[in-house]
Amino acid sequence: MAVTKIMVTLTAVGVVMMSIMLPSKAIDTDKVRQLAAKYNVTCVLVFGDSSVDSGNNNRLDTTFKSNFLPYGRDFFGRRPTGRFSDGRLATDFIAEAIGYIKAIPAFLDPELRQQDLVHGVSFASAASGYDDLTANLTNVLALSKQVEYFRQYKIKLSQLVGERKAEEIIKNALTVLSMGTNDFLQNYYMEPIRPKQYTPEEYQNYLISCMFENIKKMRGLGISRLVVxxxxxxxxxxxxxxxMNQETCVEEYNNFSSAFNAKIKAKLSTLRTTLGIRGVYADAYGAVQNAMNNPKLYGLNETSKGCCGTGTIEYGDSCRGSTTCSNASQYVFWDAVHPTEKMYKIIADGAVESFDESLLG
Incomplete structure (x- = not known):
């Protein structure tokens, strides 16, 4: 499949976390927490890219950061944390709904306290991907490195609560894996290495194999519930x-997204029998399309551009010091790549409502 190259470096993002097919509604917090208690959900552990990075890149020697305003303008205390949004991420809202914390800390945060470990952390790194080369190109944390930090987390957790309790916390955690976009936009369509080795479909298959190998390592460290x-x-x-000089979505790229997602779903269907993991697929593709096609149902007004700057080109460092829209909660996108806190909240509400025995039981 021929795909036109985008000759620009993107801090791409697995833009959203979960599929929602209906407008968001207020979450029954008591019900959610009763469900979490019934199935002994202990915390949320996060792996991925800028869709779920809560500040790990702040500690790295990379240009892929967002620890400056206007990022974080709607976060607690109007504080930029390294999240690529105006406020919180979907994983933060999920953790809050379950009843533990309002914002998941980054594992590399120097202010992370020992007692924070029991409530979950994010190992994610903006600009990362399933392919280690994707992360190496931008000097961020490859998924394999994130898994290594998870190993360190388990050691620290064991020292804090004991080995048996640590095993229980990790086994009953809700683990989220969100990445893949950077592998295409930053790596395959910009760099010469992978296109010489793989056709587009072969590269998709290679990414699936990378994903599966890292999930096996996570399983070896104790996870049993996984949302991909x-x-x-x-x-x-x-x-x-x-x-691409288009006012509408570029279908050629969307078709490629769909093809890759089909491969993810096929692999996830085998996790329970091959690894003993309850794996659930989260339809990011459908979530974004629903919001863009039916904005009024979600309380949104602007779907074509971001809130930062012109909303058409700025992201990351090019957003630094830019003017922003007056009300980000009316926008799907915060910058030209990443969603707003409002969009993440909508996604998280739909995700929490969908939790059931197939994942938690």
């Missing part, structure tokens, strides 16, 4: 539409 987020409709990102 599919890649979003890449062609609908404002930045991609701008670069």
């Amino acid at each position: 987020v599919g890649v979003p409709p890449i062609g609908c990102m404002p930045l991609v539409k701008t670069l």
